[in-house]
Amino acid sequence: MMKEAKNIPLSKYQHLFFDLDHTLWDFETNAKNTLSDLYQKNDLFTRGIKDFDAFFARYSFHNERLWDRYTKGFIKQEELRWKRLWLSMLDFKIADEPLAKSLSVEFLELLPQKTTLFPYTIEILDYLLNKGYRMHLITNGFDAVQHSKIQNSKIHHYFEEVITSERSNSLKPNKEIFEFALQLTKAEKEHSIMIGDNLDADIQGAINAGLETVFVNHINATPHIQPTYIVHHLKELEEIF
Template identity: 40%
Template structure:
């Protein structure tokens, strides 16, 4: 069933269009090779991914700074594996990671196809809690920056999703009205609850297949958007 009266579609980026897990793994693969880190990559990622998720949740709630996130997620991961790394090296690895992460450009399955499909009918936009300097590189390197009329980051807005101000900033930039807008993202609280606060409809992308019991449309693949748009 199509959602009516939509002119503007706002996407989250990481875990919604951009394949963060795959691109992150490739970045660490390069780092471990270049820096001679003697750890099994799969073992590291198994520990790192939930730690990184937790740090991003804390960052979203303003419980940690950007600097603390970049350092802490690595420090805690290495500590969990009982692998000794100096603070200076962790700082260097944090810089390496931010430099290498946007160099990889894998999208989630159906990402390019759905953008081609939607771009014919809707104005497309990005709203992301990711870092300003990194997110624009991701879009450019993945070859999808031209699809989006506007890109709004939390650093630009001064607040993070689900704060209403970041959605209001995006609406103002795009000259979009809430009642004609739709938000699509993988974080129910940040993307869907935040959008609802501003009167914006939303679709939850169940990236981790958790089958949440929530009051919004859920999709498991990007291609399912064609059912609603």
């Protein structure tokens, strides 16, 4: 049974480990805006992609599927980067591997410049910082890309450590990335909690590492894993912390 926030003493948690994409940084909005820019710049309409929204829907489908394969160790980083665009174009009968790889490079250059955060992100980070919590990021995203995102979004100063898959040589949901984070920050499990949107990577991964969890359920999904807490809006974190 999920614990009631009011029963938790204020001093229980000291280290808050956040996920970045889909939790604080609005990946879907930023990715859609980035892909729209590339769609226009590369004149993909005349290449046969007549409906941008349909193209983005296919990108989202392939991106989610490939990220799942990447986190499970079935594919490498480079394959994920370009195949999500290549497969999206194939759905429109465009078999142009060089274009897919070129778009992949442009996409990763432009994406971190986008700065849309979920509502109340700055406010909740200010709130938590002012209450004395020590905050860190644990992300499967690419090292340079993730650092650019938080710098451009002006939230870098809230986090003491940014633990990426590259830095830790592991990926969520593997418990090693969480153990690396705990060791790096000198945090104790009983005083730490993971906050993220992905039930398998963030929540189950943290549970496997012995951490309590907050599932940030922006999309009102039906949980198939039981977190310690569930919130549907970042402001609700105030009820826990």
